[in-house]
Amino acid sequence: MESTMKEMRGGESVLDLSPRATVGGGVEDVYGEDCATEDQLVTPWTYSVASGYSLLRDPHHNKGLAFTEKERDSHYLRGLLPPAVISQQLQEKKSMNNIRKYQVPLQKYMSMMELQERNERLFYKLLIDNVEELLPIVYTPTVGEACQKYGSIFRRPQGLYISLKEKGKVLDVLKNWPERSIQVIVVTDGERILGLGDLGCQGMGIPVGKLALYTALGGVRPSACLPVSIDVGTNNEKLLKDEFYIGLRQRRATGQEYADLLHEFMCAVKQNYGEKVLIQFEDFANHNAFTLLAKYGTSHLVFNDDIQGTASVVLAGIVAAFKLIGGTLADHRFLFLGAGEAGTGIAELIALEMSKQTKIPLEETRKKIWLVDSKGLIVSSRKDSLQHFKKPWAHDHEPVKDLLGAVKAIKPTVLIGSSGVGRTFTKEIIETVASLNEKPLIMALSNPTSQSECTAEEAYTWSQGRAIFASGSPFDPFEYNGKVFVPGQANNAYIFPGFGLGLVISGAIRVHDDMLLAASEALAKQVSDENYDKGLIYPPFSNIRKISANIAANVAAKAYELGVATRLPRPADLMKYAESCMYSPIYRSYR
Numbered sequence: 001m002e003s004t005m006k007e008m009r010g011g012e013s014v015l016d017l018s019p020r021a022t023v024g025g026g027v028e029d030v031y032g033e034d035c036a037t038e039d040q041l042v043t044p045w046t047y048s049v050a051s052g053y054s055l056l057r058d059p060h061h062n063k064g065l066a067f068t069e070k071e072r073d074s075h076y077l078r079g080l081l082p083p084a085v086i087s088q089q090l091q092e093k094k095s096m097n098n099i100r101k102y103q104v105p106l107q108k109y110m111s112m113m114e115l116q117e118r119n120e121r122l123f124y125k126l127l128i129d130n131v132e133e134l135l136p137i138v139y140t141p142t143v144g145e146a147c148q149k150y151g152s153i154f155r156r157p158q159g160l161y162i163s164l165k166e167k168g169k170v171l172d173v174l175k176n177w178p179e180r181s182i183q184v185i186v187v188t189d190g191e192r193i194l195g196l197g198d199l200g201c202q203g204m205g206i207p208v209g210k211l212a213l214y215t216a217l218g219g220v221r222p223s224a225c226l227p228v229s230i231d232v233g234t235n236n237e238k239l240l241k242d243e244f245y246i247g248l249r250q251r252r253a254t255g256q257e258y259a260d261l262l263h264e265f266m267c268a269v270k271q272n273y274g275e276k277v278l279i280q281f282e283d284f285a286n287h288n289a290f291t292l293l294a295k296y297g298t299s300h301l302v303f304n305d306d307i308q309g310t311a312s313v314v315l316a317g318i319v320a321a322f323k324l325i326g327g328t329l330a331d332h333r334f335l336f337l338g339a340g341e342a343g344t345g346i347a348e349l350i351a352l353e354m355s356k357q358t359k360i361p362l363e364e365t366r367k368k369i370w371l372v373d374s375k376g377l378i379v380s381s382r383k384d385s386l387q388h389f390k391k392p393w394a395h396d397h398e399p400v401k402d403l404l405g406a407v408k409a410i411k412p413t414v415l416i417g418s419s420g421v422g423r424t425f426t427k428e429i430i431e432t433v434a435s436l437n438e439k440p441l442i443m444a445l446s447n448p449t450s451q452s453e454c455t456a457e458e459a460y461t462w463s464q465g466r467a468i469f470a471s472g473s474p475f476d477p478f479e480y481n482g483k484v485f486v487p488g489q490a491n492n493a494y495i496f497p498g499f500g501l502g503l504v505i506s507g508a509i510r511v512h513d514d515m516l517l518a519a520s521e522a523l524a525k526q527v528s529d530e531n532y533d534k535g536l537i538y539p540p541f542s543n544i545r546k547i548s549a550n551i552a553a554n555v556a557a558k559a560y561e562l563g564v565a566t567r568l569p570r571p572a573d574l575m576k577y578a579e580s581c582m583y584s585p586i587y588r589s590y591r
């Protein structure tokens with residue numbers, strides 16, 4: 001020990017060439033970091049106020065070549081940067097040029113993630129100014145591929161990893177996160193990532209992507225956002241055998257062990273961040289999604305994006321579509337393929353809104369809505385064997401074994417895919433729906449693009465250009481018989497950023513279904529005549545910050561009305577207030 005210490009401090013001692021030899025081989029190494037052998041401890045020294053080299057390495061404050069002369073003087077940056085001083089605008093132009101050079105979407109994704117870790121404000125500037133181009137990169141569909149390959153492309157960790165190894169220590173883990181004032185957490189356990197299935201710990205890409213949208217689309221400060229991946233194992237054999245897999249190498253814990261870890265997490269979050277932190281559940285498997293929402297809905301500020309966010313965005317699209325296809329909710333018949341979180345969540349919100357509009361009891365309005373799962377049409381004779389969240393949809397009807405049979409029997413005016421399984425709206429199914437309706441509304445919601453129930457091209461071609469079509473993942477405009485059809489993107493990204501902002505600015509402590517209706521109503525109102533002319537039932541994403549502010553204002557107003565808002569007094573103009581609260585990625589000047 002004595003001699004090792006000597007070796008560590010000086011450079012004079014004889015070099016130890018054993019396998020324990022120094023890692024860095026430093027000379028005049030004051031802190032002993034470079035001279036330390038692999039099994040010696042070193043101290044990770046940093047400064048409390050970032051300046052100089054560490055300022056350039058701090059993504060929250062780094063501005064790269066945009067540091068001014070004055071800032072370079074006062075923050076010890078002289079010589080650490082080349083002489084040129086350029087604007088954020090020029091940096092943006094350069095970064096976009098570079099990203100556009102990549103042909104492979106995953107490379108664009110990696111380059112965006114690198115930017116986020118190098119210069120956060122520039123990352124958000126790019127994302128906000130080029131939202132339609134970059135959304136498919138940081139979000140669906142590319143984020144899906146990124147999660148599948150997360151281990152291989154892993155560089156710096158993002159977000160907080162809570163695994164079974166941290167059982168009993170979750171509060172300590174939360175305290176390791178560098179930010180204190182968290183407002184929004186997006187958490188997944190990775191069991192149902194988009195329509196791609198169980199990706200275990202690598203589901204982290206989803207909370208990271210969703211929170212990037214919270215900031216870019218909804219204006220929540222990046223430092224107030226916390227992505228969390230809960231790792232209870234994975235049942236994905238391919239990942240368990242993948243040498244680059246980053247998660248626990250075990251099959252999923254279930255039952256009490258699972259419930260205990262989640263409960264510890266939920267309690268620790270409240271203890272650490274208080275009552276008003278929003279916890280968004282994302283991409284949990286059906287069985288846990290419904291259970292967690294019901295269990296924590298009365299004690300925490302929780303929101304399930306796949307059940308509630310998707311419901312709100314789809315309801316908005318349907319209501320907007322009535323301008324094109326006519327009628328009201330009560331005039332239509334709805335048929336779903338897929339009776340999981342999205343399917344039953346949407347169905348319930350449609351039934352609730354229909355009931356409010358018509359004063360017909362909810363039990364009755366539900367009967368206008370039919371769902372098909374992997375075993376066929378959900379009917380009352382199946383009731384005993386159905387999972388609890390499917391039971392309200394088991395109406396009286398003879399058994400029907402598949403979607404085509406159900407389309408023929410139910411004669412829907414609106415067909416919605418929420419199955420997570422691609423290419424299930426076949427030619428025959430779309431032709432049958434199109435034969436029943438002058439203007440069928442077809443929504444293929446499953447993500448990413450590979451899991452979409454049909455493509456835009458198929459929907460337009462097989463309906464001879466008569467379908468009103470929207471999909472969860474983006475499709476390019478499609479020309480058919482000389483007319484250009486622009487498909488809308490029915491994705492919860494329209495809702496959750498503004499919804500969350502509304503909760504944050506009102507200090508809401510609980511989520512209520514009426515707030516989802518308020519968000520939906522605000523979104524539907526944003527569709528302009530110009531959008532309708534193109535067949536769109538959603539406004540373009542280029543306007544999303546204004547849309548989010550509108551949603552936030554409507555949600556906040558509802559929170560005050562329901563008495564769950566704690567930020568008092570209520571701001572008189574909630575729209576103005578929402579806009580004034582939104583994060584801007586423009587660089588700040590340092591003193």
Ligand SMILES: O=C([O-])CC(=O)C(=O)O
Binds near residue numbers: 446447
């Ligand atoms: O992430 C998305 O694009 C929408 C969503 O929540 C899902 O598909 O699970």
Ligand SMILES: [Mg+2]
Binds near residue numbers: 305306
């Ligand atoms: Mg999701």
